Amino acid sequence: MTDSELHPYVELIAREARRPVFTDRMGRDRVMAAIHAEPVPRRHVRLWERVLEPRSFRLSPAGSALIAAGLVGIGVIAGVTSTNRDVRSPDGQLPVADVRSHLPVSDTVVNFVFIAPQATNVSIVGDFNGWDATKTPLVRAANSGRWTVTLPLTAGRHLYSYVVDGAWNADPNAPIAPDDGFGHSSSVKIVSRGSAL
């Protein structure tokens, strides 16, 4: 419904309600006083961001020569040891260790299941995908209301929620996380180290 379709009386109410309300300066001052009593919020910097952060450093000519010689030595050794080496088995398959190395960096994989027979769209949001409802859709099993997705997760405590046709739903089979103040119920998943396969 657009404004142009509003009943004149409804439009009158809406127009009056759009008027600004009186606010006093003290209210803002009280907000800022409370803010100044709080610790300064900091953006969380992940370990890999710290590692990949560009740094500059000084190096003497002698030090540069030493490092260059070391790198050449490593290259020679690697060349010798890898000559004529084929890691594939006779049937052309990669060994298990190499298959694992192609998986995303994670400690385990977790299968998420949500039952929603009437839903047309289910996805999962959590700290592992930036709470982005478009990133991780669940796939519906044929002729059932069972939606699933399997995700690689690092060990630790993860918060997540299902988004069912746009509405957030906590996992009914998992512990509920404390209210985050945003009105969305989240569930908790504790992931321990395990096999990635």
Next chain:
Amino acid sequence: MSDDAADVQRVLAGDVDAYAALVDRYYDRCARFAVRMLGNRDDAEDALQATFLRAYRALHRYQERDRFSAWLYRILVNQCRSIAARRSHRERVFVREEALLLNAPDRTPNWTGEEEEFVQRVLAELDPLLREAFLLKHIEEMSYEEMSALTGVGVSALKMRVKRACDRLRERWERIKND
């Protein structure tokens, strides 16, 4: 980068006073929603205090791809819901609070007060969920997609709530006309 995103970056870099710019930018708009939703200034100010404080504490979680106003509104809507739920068993103090509001010394010029009292009373008659949807749509002038993102309610349910709110208001008009 928007002004909002730049201010958020400054706060996260340690410049706490940059948050005052965000408070100044959104305080009046949030106040209007809170007063219209809760019906009195005390509750509205509680909601505003809690909203700006919670937003500050969670600022490191704000993603620049989201609009700051939508992110802030999500917190505000939930604070208003919590306060409304807490006071549901409390005696309504509407009339007394309205009187205080209307007697405020530096209220908007040319504001007769009668319209304010009238509109607050009419909105208070709506069920809270219908009132919330009506305010977001026709007072804050949000799209249904924006409303859905900040309330977690589906678009069709929100459309139904707005329609019902308009129906209730129209029914009220019919009653007035026939009296």
